[in-house]
Structures are given as C-alpha cells and as structure tokens.
Amino acid sequence: MSWFYRIYHFALKCIVIFIGIPNPKLHQGKTGLLDAIEALGLKSGDNVLVVTDQVLLKLNLHQVVENTLRESEFVTHYYADVLPNPTIANVEDGLKVYQQHQCKAIIALGGGSVLDTGKLIGARAVKPNKPVTKLKGLFKVLKRLPPNIAIPTTAGTGSETTVAAVVNDPSNHAKYAATDFCLVPHHAVLLPELTTSMPAHITATTAIDALTHAIEALLSINCLKFSRGRALEACRAIFEYLPKAQQDPQNLEARAQLLLASHYAGQAFTRTSVGYVHAISHQLSAQYGTPHGLANAVLLMPVLTWYGERINQQLALIARYCGLTSLDYPVERQADDLLEHIKRLLLDLHIQTTLTEVLPDDAALLAELALKEAHPDYPVPHFMDPSACQRIIKGIAPTP
Numbered sequence: 001m002s003w004f005y006r007i008y009h010f011a012l013k014c015i016v017i018f019i020g021i022p023n024p025k026l027h028q029g030k031t032g033l034l035d036a037i038e039a040l041g042l043k044s045g046d047n048v049l050v051v052t053d054q055v056l057l058k059l060n061l062h063q064v065v066e067n068t069l070r071e072s073e074f075v076t077h078y079y080a081d082v083l084p085n086p087t088i089a090n091v092e093d094g095l096k097v098y099q100q101h102q103c104k105a106i107i108a109l110g111g112g113s114v115l116d117t118g119k120l121i122g123a124r125a126v127k128p129n130k131p132v133t134k135l136k137g138l139f140k141v142l143k144r145l146p147p148n149i150a151i152p153t154t155a156g157t158g159s160e161t162t163v164a165a166v167v168n169d170p171s172n173h174a175k176y177a178a179t180d181f182c183l184v185p186h187h188a189v190l191l192p193e194l195t196t197s198m199p200a201h202i203t204a205t206t207a208i209d210a211l212t213h214a215i216e217a218l219l220s221i222n223c224l225k226f227s228r229g230r231a232l233e234a235c236r237a238i239f240e241y242l243p244k245a246q247q248d249p250q251n252l253e254a255r256a257q258l259l260l261a262s263h264y265a266g267q268a269f270t271r272t273s274v275g276y277v278h279a280i281s282h283q284l285s286a287q288y289g290t291p292h293g294l295a296n297a298v299l300l301m302p303v304l305t306w307y308g309e310r311i312n313q314q315l316a317l318i319a320r321y322c323g324l325t326s327l328d329y330p331v332e333r334q335a336d337d338l339l340e341h342i343k344r345l346l347l348d349l350h351i352q353t354t355l356t357e358v359l360p361d362d363a364a365l366l367a368e369l370a371l372k373e374a375h376p377d378y379p380v381p382h383f384m385d386p387s388a389c390q391r392i393i394k395g396i397a398p399t400p
C-alpha cells in the first residue's frame, strides 16, 4: 500500500509546484490594519461583517478593529457567536447577517475557529446554493471570496494563511474540512497587543501547536524550499520568544514574533500537510475534548522519539538553524540536542507528559482512526503501523 501513498503524495507535491498556493498579504501593527482595510477597496458607508466570539467581545479586543473601520467610515455588523468548535449553524447564522446587511467584506477576528468560520461564511456568500456539507473536501468552492481580512488573536493555528476551514456538524457527530486555495484569506493582520491577555498555558500550548506545524512540515517528504525556510524561521522564533512571552506576557516584541512564527508555520504546513502528531491529537480532541495545542504538546516528543534516527537529518537541520547545537557535532548528536531542547522547553512550560482522560482500552480504536486520517493524506517520512501508534497512545495514558 505504501507505494500508492507515495504516488498520492507526489500528486500533492505537483499541485503545490505547478498550481501554487496563494499567500495572504501580510500586514503588521495598527498601521497595517488600516492598510489592510483600505486595500479592501470599499466605498465609505459600505457595510462590513465582523466575525468574532463572545470572549473577545467581553475582553473588548474588537475595539481596535471597530475604531479603525469607523475612522474609514464603514458600517460594522457583528456575528459574535462562534463556538470554540464552530458549527454549521454558526456559518449559516453569520451568512444571514452578511446577507441581511448586504455586506461587502468580511473581517474575522479571533482564534482558529473564528477564522475558519469567517472563511466558510465567505464561501457560502459566493456559493449561496451549496450547503456547508457540500463544501467538504478538496476544491469545492473554486470562486473568489468577498474581500476579507483575518486577524488572529492566538499565535498557533496559522489559519489566517491556510487553505483549510474546519466546521462541526453536531447532528451527525461529524467534522468537515473544506480545502480550497480560495479559502486563503486575502489579508492577514498581526496585532501583538491582541495576544497579551492570553493566559500563560494558552500561550504555551498554542505556540507548541505552531512549533508542531513547523516540525511536521520539515519532516514531510513534500517539504520544498519555501516551506523549509518558513518552518525553520518559525522554529527559531518560537524557541527564542516563547520563554520571553511566558516571562513577560506584555512583551510586545515577543508577542509579535510568536504571531509571525505561527503565520510562517501555517504557510509551511498548508503546503506540506501535517503528520502523526496531528493525526493522533485530532482523535484525542474528538474522543475526549482534549484542547488541540495541549494534545500536540503531549504527543510531540513520543512521536519524534518513535521516528528515531530516521529523522536525524531533519532534526539536526533545525538544531543547527536555531543555534541549539555545535556545527562540529555529528548529525546524531545535533538531532539529540534538538530533542533535549524541546524536552526542556516543555518541562519549563509545565506541559504534562500524560493526559488523564486517555483510556488505554481506547488505544486500538484511536490508533485505527489516527492512521486512517494520516494515510494517505499526510506525506510522512516513514509509515507508522497500528501497534506503534497504540504504544504511543498507551504511553500518554496515566500509569495505573
């Protein structure tokens, strides 16, 4: 079967090489926000839909966007009920607000769930006769979305630059992912002041999610020059600035660097796909509700350790690029230095090594589902078999 997977991976690589995935135009800081809003090409008095959630409204984090839109003489309409696991109803309700006010643009302000909902509202706006369930899969939109801006308020998912949007269908206990180049937002605005109020453990786990995106992108056999450069830079910034943001949550430079790292890691993995850390972590989130970043943080070391010396070259490259080793050391030692550094970082961040909710008896089913997700979609450097996957899952269950 592995030869079939590799042919599929080669096809994915050809799509990236010959069609190319667009990048959003990147803007930073408050002047960047103004530039992005002006670039939407709207007329004064036009209506704009702002998609966000209640937590952000309560924290008043929408104010900077509201003020800038008002200064530009646009009229804002809010859809602010996006759930942490956004549903089809969220998309449809947001679409109603968009249509009711004849909005001309969409600004999504929030974490990955809000940004994904914003993408799907845009997709439904240009495909009014295609329900969300029919947008599942590859290239089901194929139409330019209304002018839009994505403003992340966590530094982790990279959704402001990725081709995918995930939505839940509670009636069928299903999760849909729509993947289309036109889902890449037109503009991404990174505003570090929006992330300073994040609790320390959220800063930590979201940054480790971004680190996992970068490492899994580098491990992918489809990792090309652009993705490699972005992923390495993301790793370097996270290793340098995550401890600084933990030490001083108000450190705007550290916050800006983490947002940029998450953006770069997003650009990398949207071209390479992710790997086994994500394949397993998605099952833990679906089965137990484990937060995505935490699940990745717990699984990262066990999965890297399972690969063993098969990924020494890639790990050594990261270690050298990030200045975590000596250029004089052999590759094996350089790879070990990176693993040691990650282990220490996770320890300093107080990330646990086990998840109390994981039941060893569930390992067989979880492994089956994880490998079903990974094969053939993820161009991993080496294929994992069910028994190895089960061992990893049992290894993060609490010891009896």
Ligand SMILES: [Fe+2]
Pocket: 157, 209, 210, 213, 278, 292, 296
């Ligand atoms: Fe992730």
